[in-house]
Amino acid sequence: MSENKKKKTEKTGFDPRDLKPEDMLKFEIATELGLGDKVIQGGWRSLTAKESGRIGGLITKRKRELKKEAVEKND
Numbered sequence: 001m002s003e004n005k006k007k008k009t010e011k012t013g014f015d016p017r018d019l020k021p022e023d024m025l026k027f028e029i030a031t032e033l034g035l036g037d038k039v040i041q042g043g044w045r046s047l048t049a050k051e052s053g054r055i056g057g058l059i060t061k062r063k064r065e066l067k068k069e070a071v072e073k074n075d
Contacts, residue, residue, distance in 0.1 A: 016040060029058045 016027055016036075030039050030047075033054060038046055047055075 025059060025062065026055060029055050029062070033058075 019027060027036065027039065030036055033051070035047065035051055035055075044052075
């Protein structure tokens, strides 16, 4: 295993203070679903497929709502 991959796999935790803008919404939704602590301790890979899918669905829904609000605001 390369040194770079080794470092990635060793880092299992997650730091919510060091988020990219697209991850802020993702973490916010995870926290709303009660998964924030799980993500902080085990990283995004600690989530089940069902939990990840739920977060992804809510991200899509929220983005759609924000886009709709922006369009209505401009009319």
